[in-house]
Amino acid sequence: MAGEALVREFLDHAERLAGARIPDLLAADPARAGAMALRVGPVYANFARQRIDAATLATLGGLAGHVRLSLALRALVDGAEVNASEARPALHTALRSGIGRGEVARAAHAEALAARGRMAGLVDGLRASGVTDVINIGIGGSDLGPRLAVDALKDFSDGRFHLHFVSNVDGSEVQHVLRGLDPARTAAILVSKSFGTQETLLNGAAVRDWLGGGERLYAVSANVPAAExxxxxxxxxxxxxxxxxxxxxxxxxxGFAIALAIGMDGFEALLAGAAEMDAHAVEAPLETNLPILHALVAVWNRNALGLPTQAVLPYDQRLARLPDYLQQLVMESLGKSVRSDGRSPGVATVPVVWGGAGTGVQHSFFQALHQGTDVVPADFIGVVRPAHGLRDNHEALLANLLAQAEALGNGHAAEDPQKAYPGNRPSTLFLLDELAPRSLGALLAMYEHSVYAQSVLWGINAFDQWGVELGKRIAGELLPALRGEGEAGDAVTRALINEIRARS
Structure with missing residues (x-):
């Protein structure tokens, strides 16, 4: 009954705030801008332009308490079996933090430390080898995370290696990456847990043949015999x-590619920033817990306000790949319509995540954000101290960041309706002191914990991804047909195969 009462209260708040406007919420509470802000190490977040008030936050906190969200976060880092459908823990926090109290978590942390020691030795070996270019070959998480971090932290590179990334099975990508490189001064890393990922093996074979063999091939995998x-x-x-x-x-x-790009000290700083957020996530009370607040606001926007998408808008070109990274983190983790117990969640779950880097995107899709019929909540991300000396550029960038968030929230009245801005479009604004390994680690870990918290609130499993398997299986069945070896697929697919074969 307590849960049903909380849901009713949640819906009552949604009805009460349906007509509330962000400027009115700000005007009604002069302390709101400071009271709805949090800082965790190098990350500052301000939620004052979300369409919530103190009463709403209290109810959201009650929901978090009802599902025992704090205990769920503690169970995650301690090594409990949180991935129920695959009967295993999710121990990514043990890779960077020793705060897990369970035996499984402590053992995982020890394994991670040993692996980092081996990785440091390989980094040193490559630095002494004369290699100048390294190609990371992987797809999904084996590409998006390293690619984001290498791009974001390019100012911390000593220039020893040029990092390149190949993920798409489309041969044009690997061909373009190899163009202009010297095989005698190039190494490649194949990243695949099973060492059976089709895209990685096809691209890896192309690079291996171009290198003239496996002398400068490296791998990250659980399947050592297959790699050998x-x-x-x-x-x-x-x-x-x-x-x-x-x-x-x-x-x-x-993260081997990250360590090659910024050195092992930089990689350790990245992990330390994430570990700092881990400690905050499991130790801070609900009302001052940044990932939990972020998760509660996300659930509010999705279920109370009915907003189906979420924009991620980094105002720093080095973070241009952050929306791509968060698409996978959020949509693969939360893209579920069945709870862990097999029942329907009863509410909408995952939003569609999209976005791009300011100020460029102001000249593409911001028209729709300001005046379109759909309201899109946004996470704005800015960096206070740049890594360059172009002060005028940076001040203009920050002015645009602040202006866009204000304009989306407050809007602007005009006699001509085509020139009016409706406003009341919610956003959260993050500020990093600087874009450095520590702050990037903390920011990404914040999003990880927020995603897990959302999954607990919805009762879904954030750590499986069965939805990606069917298409891969069908693709395997279609390959022989594309080669002219029999027929496969439904009527439409067969017609398309015939068209492809007739013109190839």
Whole structure:
């Protein structure tokens, strides 16, 4: 009954605030801008432009208490079996933090430390080898996390290596990456837990043949025999574990490319920033817990306000890949219509995540954000101290960041309706002191914990991804038909195969 009462109260708040406007909420509470802000280490967040008030927050806190959200976060880091459908823990926090109290978590942390020691040795070996270019070959979490971190932290590179990434099975990508590189000064890392990922093996074979063999091939995998059969010396294979999902894996040996780009000290700082957020997530009370507040606001926007999408808008070009990274983290984790107990959640779950880097996107889709019929909540992300000396540029960038968030929230009246801005469009604004390994680690860990908290509130499993399997299985069945070996697929697919074969 307590849960039903909380849901009714949640819906009552939604009805009460349906007509509330952000400027009125700000005017009614002069302390709101400061009271709805939090700082965790190098990350500051301000929720004052969300369409919630103190009473709403109290009810959301009651929901969090009802599902024992704090205990769920503690269970995650302690190594409980939170991935029920695959009967295993999700121990990505153990890759960077030793706060897990369970035996499983402590053992995982010890394994992670040992793997980092081996990775440091391989980094040193490559630095002494004369290699100048390194190609990371992987897909999904084996690509998105390392690619984001390498791009975001390019100012912390000593320039020893040029990092390149290949993920798409489309041969044009690997062909374009190889163009202009010297095989005698290039190494490649194949990242695949099973060492059976079709895209990675096809691209890896192309690069191996271009290199002239496996002498400068490295791998990150749980399947050492398969990597060895492919031509990778087992001494150059770093481990992966089934207790870390791909989208949570950049903190592991999957981050080998990151360590090559910014050095092991930089990689350790990235982990330290994430560990700082881990400690905050499990120790801070609900009312001052940044990931939990972020999760509660996300659930409010999705279920109380009925908003189906979420924009991620980093105002720093180095974070341009953050929306892509968060698409996988959020949509693969929360893209579920069945609870862990097999029942329907009874409410909408995952929003569609999209976005891009300011100020460029102001000249593409911001028209729709300001005046379109759909309201899109946004996470704005800014950086206070840049890594360059172009002060005028940075002040203009920050002015645009602040202006867009204000304009979306407050709107603007005009006699001409085509020039009016409706406003009342919610956003959260994050500020990083600087974009450095520590702050990036903390920000990404914040999103991880928020996603897990949302999954607990909805009763779904954030750590499986059965929805990606069917298409892959059908693709395997269609390959022979594309080669002219029999027929496969439904009537539409067969017609398309005939068209492709007639013109190839």
């Amino acid at each position: 059969a492919f031509g990778v010396d087992p001494a150059r294979v770093l481990p992966m574990w089934d207790w870390v999902g791909g989208r949570y894996s950049l903190w592991s040996s999957v």
